[in-house]
Amino acid sequence: MPRISATKQAILAAALELGALHGISGTTMDEVAERAGVAKGSVYYNFASKDGLFGELLTSGVSSLSRTLREARLSATGFASIEAMVAGMLTLIADNRALAKLxxxxxxxxxxxxxxxxxSLRxxxxxxxxxxxxxxxxxDTSESTRLLMAGGIFGAVLMGGLEWLLFSPGTPAAEVSAALLFTFSGKLDAGSPSAA
Amino acid sequence: MPRISATKQAILAAALELGALHGISGTTMDEVAERAGVAKGSVYYNFASKDGLFGELLTSGVSSLSRTLREARLSATGFASIEAMVAGMLTLIADNRALAKLxxxxxxxxxxxxxxxxxSLRxxxxxxxxxxxxxxxxxDTSESTRLLMAGGIFGAVLMGGLEWLLFSPGTPAAEVSAALLFTFSGKLDAGSPSAA
DNA sequence: GTCTATAATTTGATAGAC
DNA sequence: GTCTATCAAATTATAGAC
Structure with missing residues (x-):
């Protein structure tokens, strides 16, 4: 495994933050270079093109998401493994909110x-x-239906997580996790708990 | 209410489709004009700027989403109103997938x-x-926690809906709705139904 | 490996004829 | 209201010195 140079790392970090802020198309290579504290020539020395730069960023991000999900899944069984995945994803989002936004x-x-x-990575x-x-x-649930459900859960955690970080960042992570899991617990559909 | 001219409508439609495809920053006013079948001067006659064009598109889109959700909510009570909102949102997404992607x-x-x-519209x-x-x-659930849950449900339907349209468009809408609602039904957390 | 300078295109926006 | 022509600025990418 070739070590990533400090310059390359600075460029990736700059691109990530700017991409989260303005989107990929809305981010310019001049901005990336400036934020990374290097000249634009150095950006192109490290990456063949803008597409190459952001492609590397996103594919490595999704890979780390997969790893996190896999570890969480294997850490428990039954519904508890869903709970672990939700918690793991939220931690990942909180630790790398720029990547989550991007x-x-x-x-x-x-x-x-x-x-x-x-x-394919997604x-x-x-x-x-x-x-x-x-x-x-x-x-008898088909695989495509299960993938649809998975997409729903993924979307719930991603949007819930971003809602959290952007609009109520003061809430503790555990509370966010509990709130999202509550919606999957079926307790929404169990009469009127507020009367209990 | 001033009627929207045919030209303006064509421009909005073109901008919506291109925006869904390439994002707002990735869409050029030249492309919009070409796709709408008008000259670029006409685009700027109808909209002050690119931001004005897409701003109008998005705010009207989110408004119609709010209307749909409101109607669905009022059409039922208890958990059934959540079910109605999920179904309503999916219909909206299916009828206007470009807007959903954007x-x-x-x-x-x-x-x-x-x-x-x-x-504020969101x-x-x-x-x-x-x-x-x-x-x-x-x-004792706080409003911000309820908003977090709402964000999660919204995200689930949006991502699940897009997953549906992009990767398994053959699935009937009712099945998608049922799959997403299943995850909210609590049946995931009720032992091992596959053994039943 | 990193920099400066610059080429080649693209892009948002405007002017003015019709 | 719509078009053509055009500007000024921005933007991706490269060349070549150090």
Whole structure:
């Protein structure tokens, strides 16, 4: 594994923050260079193109998401593994909110150079959730339906997590996790708990 | 209410489709004009700027989302009103997938000229879900927690809906709705249904 | 490896004829 | 109201010195 140079790391970090702020198309290579504290020539020395830079950023981000989900899934069984995945994802989002914002904005884009890589990596991440779901849903549920459910859970945590960080960052992580899990607990559909 | 001219409508439609495809920053006014079948001068005759064009598109889109959610909420009580909102949102997404994609990509952007309008309109939409949630959660649940839950439900339907349209468009809408609602039904957390 | 300077294009926006 | 022509600025990418 070749070590990533300090320059390359600074460029990636700058691109991530700016991309989260303005989107990929809205971020310029001049800005990236300036924020990274290097000249633009150095950016192009390290990355072949703007697409190459952001492609690397996003694919490595989705990979780390998959790893997190996989570890969480294997750490428990049954519904507890869903709980672990929600908590793991929220931690990841909180620790790297720029990446979360960037991913939320770009995950459904289908016109990038690295589109196919992203589609397959996203599928990989959703498959982790789907695998945890498989023993919890009726046996005749099709794989595509389970993937739909997985997409829903993923979307819930991502949007809930961003809502949290952007609009009520004071809330403790555990409370956010509990709130999201509450919606999956079925207690919403159990009469009127507020009267209890 | 002034009627919207055919030209203006064509421009809005073109901007919506291109924006869904390439994002707002990735869409050029030249492309918009070409796709709308008018000259660029006509685009600027109808809209003061690119920001004005997309701002109008997004704010009207979020408004119609709020309306749909409100109607769905009032059409039922208890958990059934959540079910109605999920179904209503999915219909909206299916009928206007370009708008759904555009919204998913831009809803967390915080650097636009119309940022404040969007934030308040989004809050309005989430408040509809939050209102339906209020009688279903423990009485001591704070408003910000309920909004977090609302964000989660919103995210689940949006991402699940896009997953549906992009990757398994053959699935009937009712099945998608049922799959997403299943995750909120608590049946995930009820032992191992696959063994039943 | 990093920098400065610059080429080649693209892009938002405007002017003014019709 | 719509078009053509055009400007001024921005933007991706490269060349070549150090």
């Amino acid at each position: 991913m939320a904005a770009e995950i459904f884009r289908t016109d990038r150079a690295w589109q196919e890589t992203m589609v 599928r990989e991440a959703l498959s982790e959730i789907e695998a945890a779901l498989a023993p919890l849903v009726p046996r | 919204m998913a990509a831009e809803i967390f952007r915080t650097d636009r000229a119309w940022q404040e309008t969007m934030v 809050r309005e939409a989430l408040s509809e879900i939050e209102a339906a949630l209020a009688p279903l959660v423990p009485r």
